[in-house]
Amino acid sequence: MAFHHNIIIDVDNYKHCHYSLYPPGTEYVSSYIESRGGVLPSTMFVGLQAYIREYLMRPITLEDIDEAEFVEREQGMHFNRDNWLGILNDHGGFLPVEMEAVPEGTVLPPKNVLVQLINTDPKYFWATSFFETSLLRAVWYPTTIGSISWLSKQVIKDSLEHTSDNPGVLRHMLHDYGARGVSSQQSAALGGLAHLVNFAQSDTLPGIIAAKRYYNAGHVSNSGPNSEHAGFCAWGRENETAALSNMLDMYADNGVALLLTDTYDHENCVKNIVGKELKEKIQNFPGLVGIRPDSGDVVQVTSDTTEWLMDAFGYEVNSKGYKVLPPYLRVVQGDGVNFPVLPKIFIELERRGFSAENAIYGMGGGLLQHFHRDTMNFGQKASAVCVNGEWRDIYKSPTGSDFKVSKKGRLALKYENGTYTTVPRDSIPPEENVLVPVFRNGKLLKKWDFTELIERSEREYPESYYLDIVRPLREARNGSAG
Secondary structure, X not given: OXXXXXXXXXXXXXXXXXXXXXXXXXXXXXXXXXXXXXXXXXXXXXXXXXXXHHHHOOOOOHHHHHHHHHHHHHOXXXXXXXXXXXXXXXXXXXXXXXXXXXXXXXXXXXXXXXEEEEEOOHHHOOHHHHOHHHHHHHHHHHHHHHHHHHHHHHHHHHHHHXXXXXXXXXXXXXXXXXXXXXXXXXXXXHHHXXXXXXXXXXXXXXXXXXXXXXXXOOOOOEOOOOOOHHHHHOOOHHHXXXXXXXXXXXXXXXXXXXXXXXOOOHHHHHHHHHHHHOHHHHHOOOOEEEEEXXXXXXXXXXXXXXXXXXXXXXXXXXXXXXXXXXXXXXXXXXXXXXXXXXXXXXXXXXXXXXXXXXXXXXXXXXXXXXXXXXXXXXXXXXXXXXXXXXXXXXXXXXXXOHXXXXXXXXXXXXXXXXXXXXXXXXXXXXXXXXXEEEEEOOEEOOOOXXXXXXXXXXXXXXXXXXXXXXXXXXXXXXXXXX
């Protein structure tokens, strides 16, 4: 992944004039990152280690300084070459900054400190806030995507627990199809790895590679032979049966074949081609055949397809009273699935008496692209400064924007009785602070393994973290029961 690595110009232009705006005698600046609250009830923190390893463990060079000076002066922006020569000569080109953070994979409510950083050399007090642009981007994006993925998992889990005898399929229920729907390869990498903390299904290769490169991930994802309309269209409409049959032949040894059935007439294809002409071949296929509706109303077509397949191939009724397709056959719904619509799909499946496990889902842009920094109002703010040896708590409190009131002082994160709370740093013993030192002066202090991220994300968390998201499902059940 060939990203631009000159951190001196991976910023907003105006960052270069900020060093001179602090009071004389400023020695240290402490800042923090948080989600100030938004549309999600909780956040799953992920992505910082990838940023540290990709950017902060690479020293700046004289060539970087020359490039930055040329670019900034051309823009008419002030540029202090001595600041950067000092970092090059005094610190070998590494930013003199220390950073501590929540262990990655942790799920916690918004409005809590996630990252805290401070300069380690009083000569470079301005370094704390200088690279805010890239650091905040590196935190808000994967954390937001990871949170969407985690909350989607709670929706699926809730329906599985109510309708299925196979809760173990949970990590295989939501597939990442988002690589083509994002704005960059970097987004695919960071969003893709964030999703893999929650689910073991992806076709977003940059995300799989990023999980391996930055978090030592092993066998982190599964995929299998899928189809696209170009290949099926090439056979011609009159040969649609032959096109589907060919795929079953070609990938029998793989044990998976996902058949697009909406190339022309989805209902006809499911009822007559899949359910009649290819029925015996599908029943004898050595593995799983997925039936892919790729258009139409996602809520209705998922349940309709499930019902048509049950009419043709039969079903069993599990111990919870819900119908389940034969184990060799599933619906694979990857079109139009997004976070808001996901509960509606399960509400309709349950209404018709179908178990949640009858379908597997995929999200594309609805997983990796439909969100922005203000989805959860992420911000990085300075909260304390040391001037002439004296520490001061600082904060902003703009009128008319209560959510923008920032935190004061050096911070810690406390965990007690299942609750996370941001508190003053000196109010608790250091060993009770959940924040962990992760970076100092170009060195990675703590390396998280991907298995650790997964383990944290799968801990038992308070129902309040996701209740608002699963409530529509539960209310629909209660209404049906009534």
